[in-house]
Amino acid sequence: MLRRRQAEKVSQFYGTMRDQHVKDKGYWEDDLRRPFTTHFTGCQPCNGQHSSAYTWEACWNGMQRALNFADNQVLRRFGFVHPDLLNSSFVSPLPFDFPAAD
Secondary structure (H helix, E strand, C coil), X not given: CCCCCHHHHHHHHHHHHHHHHHHHHCCCCCCCCCCCCCCCCCCCCCCCCCCCCCCHHHHHHHHHXXXXXXXXXXXXXXXXXXXXXXXXXXXXXXXXXXXXXX
């Protein structure tokens, strides 16, 4: 039987606490999604000593994709999106009926 990693246990615990707090306070009543969070394990961008398991290019591309993905969550509310997660400088408008109703 596989054991869950500590991070998964802690994430679930804090997620449950956050959900109860949000429900009690009435925050984000129309959207109960949790905020975007990420951790760049092994990249170590703050100290500049990259792990030998990752190239700096892989770390840079991973961080750029993750941050543009998070940026898209905000941009969609204003009708825009990064079509390419590796290109932070390009933003395009969403179709008028996005998301299209089926």
